[in-house]
Amino acid sequence: MNHIQVKIEINPDLYLKNPDSSELGRKIVNQSITMINELGFETFTFKKLGLKIESPESSIYRYFENKHSLLVYLVSWYWSWTEYRLAFATTNIVSPKERIIKAIEILTKPVLIDNSFSYINEVLLSEIIFSESIKAYHTKNVDEENKKGFFKAYKNVVKRISNIILELKPDYVFPNMLISTVIEGAHQQHFFTNHIPSLTDKVNDDNSIPTFYTELIFNILK
Amino acid sequence: MNHIQVKIEINPDLYLKNPDSSELGRKIVNQSITMINELGFETFTFKKLGLKIESPESSIYRYFENKHSLLVYLVSWYWSWTEYRLAFATTNIVSPKERIIKAIEILTKPVLIDNSFSYINEVLLSEIIFSESIKAYHTKNVDEENKKGFFKAYKNVVKRISNIILELKPDYVFPNMLISTVIEGAHQQHFFTNHIPSLTDKVNDDNSIPTFYTELIFNILK
């Protein structure tokens, strides 16, 4: 994967000017990822970002309508990239069981190695997804933004995996519910582990969240 | 349940002045529930609430530090009340299976009938919980607030149900993860049904979310 340069396609409605098309745009995306991680999404502002990249706030507004749009952009980027990772990891594997196992691993573990894209740190981006992505759609404008296709990449991932579920259990009626529960659940359990540990379980095993969700899926499938 | 007046105890750190102790306090809580439902949490402000209850914004600040604290108060109230509902619904039932079924129903269905507390509309409050409660802990100050016990009521509920899980499967290592996944998952699936339906499953059955989570639990337990 390291040496193949893949271009992640982003819905143009997610930005005012493509950040991928200029030095400044790439700096905005790159530094916003670091800053959102450092400050948390609510404390992060375009003013602070402007100071960091030494460009005026108003220049950032030429790329993104506001910080919410930037978050939606990042989330969308992550899911497009993850769909590519999933395709790559599961292709040529005949057994649907094996494919599910690989997929669940990709969906429930934060990214640990940053290797493919120059100006996007995937490790930090995945941390944002795990801790902040829910804020991208938990807003008053969900319906409108959903209509505009802002969550398409995420939906594609859910669909792709629920199709594997249906290969194994064609009559199963809740494949999407199952997969979105697993994805969102894994994000939340990571958050709980770090912040409200009594809502989760401490096991002498760093892999307990993927283990839990893999078991959960196979219990339902059998 | 209708005629028993139960007092819900709230951690005094959750307010500056007990809203239950005065007319104004009760009005603040009562009207904030309506307004958060109407406007969504981010659009809701103390200024707007003040206009509605015809009291100055500054008076509201004498009860709650800010709107975040008010949300945490409401969430805490809901979970204390729900622990009482759970205790009431499961007491005297010998079979842990039966108790789990009752509990999952209470945790995964929004409240439909408002009957017990005078100035708190439980139907509207439950809607807030389903759509906004995640915002109560997904903040930069979780750790600090968790230390102060702000999420105690929620944790108690999770613990109570995971204890029933352990009755049925004493060696199960992920009881808390299972229950918090079910609770949070049910909230999210309701949100998805209303706003991003392709992340969930449309079944000709209004009860599909409780059904899904009940099946999920019994699949794991067997």
Place this chain on the structure above:
DNA sequence: GCAAAATTGATAGTAATACTATTATATTTG
């Protein structure tokens, strides 16, 4: 029943946020 204490109302004010607008200066590109 009344003085003291506590609560609320009315009003003003501040710092930060989330933008929008304008114009000059740089940079790119046909």
Place this chain on the structure above:
DNA sequence: CAAATATAATAGTATTACTATCAATTTTGC
């Protein structure tokens, strides 16, 4: 190299999230 485009520098506005002050009202304790 001129024209178009992008960026910098700066200013300004409405709203939010508070804090402060003091007068009016209500509650309470003797």
